[in-house]
Amino acid sequence: MISKRDKRNIGQRMLAAFQGTGAEEIVPDILLPAESLLDLYGEDIRARAYVTTDPIRGEMMLRPDFTVPVVQAHMENGAEPARYCYLGEVFRKQDMGDTRPHTARDNEYLQAGFELFSRDPDADAEVFAMFHDLLHPYGANAVVGDIGLLMAAVRSLPVSQARRDALLHHIWRPGRFARLLDRFSAPAPERSFPETQAAWAGLRGQQEMEQRMARLQADADTPPLPEIWAQRLRQLFSLRGNLAQVSAQLSRIAEDWPDIAASAQGIILRTGALAERGIDPGKIRFDAEHGRSTMEYYDGFTFSFGATTRDDWPPLASGGRYDALTRVLGKGREIPAVGGILRPGLIAELEQGQ
Amino acid sequence: MIRLGVPSKGRLMEQTFDWFAARGVRLSRSGSDREYAGQVEGADGVSLVLLSAGEIPRELVAGRIELGVTGTDLVREKLPGWASDLETVAEMGFGHADLILAVPECWRDCDNLDDFTTIARDFRAVHGFRLRIATKYHRLVRAWLAQHEVADYQLVDSQGATEGTVANHTAEAIADITSSGATLRANNLKILNEDPILKSQATLFANRQAMGKDMQRFLTQLGLT
16 A cells, blocks of 8 residues: 555656746645536536535635646646646546456546646647656656547538538547447438427427528438548557658558548647657557547647556556647637646656566 | 335235235235235245335345335345345246436437437537436446446436436436336437336336245245245
8 A cells, every 4th residue: 555645756856847848836726616518518527526616706616637727727827838747646446347456446536737827839849858868767658639539520421511520529429429320321211290289398499400401401412422531530549550651651551531631731740740859660569549438628749658567557647639628618719728637646656666 | 033025105005916816915004094014924934024115125135024025126226136035936026117228309310329329428518518318227227328338427326316417407318217218208208219227117026135935935836946
C-alpha cells in the first residue's frame, strides 16, 4: 500500500516539471457546479461523478476532472497564449458491472496536468514531449491518434449536409457511426408515418416532428454513397502502425484524397517536430481511432501512455487537443487548446514495483 | 438454518407459495394477515421470512437470509456486482415484466432506438437541454443506452406515476417496468420497437456464501440440482 504522501510527492515533482516550462499553477475548486459538467458529458459523468446538493448553489459535483474548470477559468480571465498546470484530487465512482473486481479501483486519486492555450502549431508536439520525457523512465508506451483526420475525411464525403452532420455528431460513438455509414451507403428505405389517434403529449413540439419527417422524406431521394467512400473511410479509420510508417502512408493516401491533405500534413509535421525533440517516431504507435470512444470533444491530436507491464491499468497519462470543448464552454469564443493529465498514484506504484 | 425470504404480500407471495407447494414444501403465513411471520412444512432446517420485495436483494447480500425470491430487475438495479454475491438458483416462471423505453404515441417518426437517438440530438439543439427520460432504474437504463451509444439524453428520477411525467412536461420519454402495456397505452405512450432493456421474472436467488451442504440438500429436495 503506497501512502498518499508518496503519491503526492510524485505529483509535486511532476508539477514542478510543468512549472519549469513557465506554466502558471491553477487551483480550481473541488466542489463544482454540476450543470455545465452534466450538460457537457451527460449521463456518462452522472454515472461516474459524486453529485450532491447545496441549498443555495443547487446541484454540485466533486471535481471529476480538471479540464472543464481550467478552461472556464481561462475563458473568464486568461490572456493568450497561456499555459497552466495543476495538481489535485479527482473523484470518480467505480460502478462495476455484474461482477465485482478483485481489487476495487480508486475512487479518489491525484491528477497532475498541463494545458496550453495557444495558436502555435508546435503546441501539440510540446505537450506530448513534456509527458513523454516525464514517463520515459518508467518504460511507458505511447499511442497517438488524430480525431481531426477522421473529421476531415467525413467532411469530404459527397453526402447531404444532414448526413454529414449526423456522421460528425457520432464520430465519438463507433458503433452508431458504422451503422449510419452502412445506411447511407444503401438506397434509403421508404419511410411511412402512420397517423395516430393519440393526442399530442409532451414538450417536443409537433413542428419539430414535422421538420424531422420532412428531412427524412428529403433524405429518401438522396442517392446512396458510392461504396468506394465507405471503403476509403474504413481503410483510413483502421490505419495502425508506428508513427514513422503511418506518416509515409498518409502522404500517399492524401495524394488521392486532397480534402484530407491538410490534416495528413499536420500529422506529418507533428511527427517531424517530435523527431526534432529527440523522440523516435518509430517507437510511437499510431492508431487512427485512438481516443474515439473515450475522449468526446477531443477533435485533433490525442495521446495516451500505458504501463508496459500493467495492461489492466488505466492509462498513466492521456490528453490531446480539445478545441471543440473550448468552443462549447466559451459561448461564442474559442481558443485552440491542448493538454493532458497524468496519474501520480500509478507512477508511485510503478516506482515501488521497480 | 436456511432463511428463505419471500415477498410479504400480493400475487407475488401467493405464486411463490404455489411454486414451493408444487415441489412439496408448504409455506404459509402464520397468524393474522398483519403479521409478517411464516411457517414451513415439508422441509427441515428452513425458516420463512416475509419481507417487502424491494428489501430482499439487500437482505440476501447482507447475509440475513440465505435464499430469497425477488425480481431480476431489482437485483440488477440495486446490487452493483450482484453476480459476485448471488447465485441464480431458479427462474420461477411468473412475475414476468419487461423494462422498456417508451415515448409519446404521437411521435409518428419514432419507431426504434435509431429514431430516438436522432430525436434526442434534435431536441437538445432546439431546447438547449438534453431530452429527459424518467425512470427509477437508473443503472440499468444508463448501461443499456451506453451500450447502444445513445448520448444526448438525461435521466430524471421518478419513483412512481412515471407514465404521467410526459404529460406533465417533466420528461420526454420514460423507462419503466411493464407487463401488459395497458398503463402505457392509457397514458398515450408507445414502446420502442427494440428488445427490452431487461426481461425480468421472479427468481430464486441464493447467497453464494450459503451454498453449503444444507443448501444442497434443500435444493435437491426442490428438484433444482
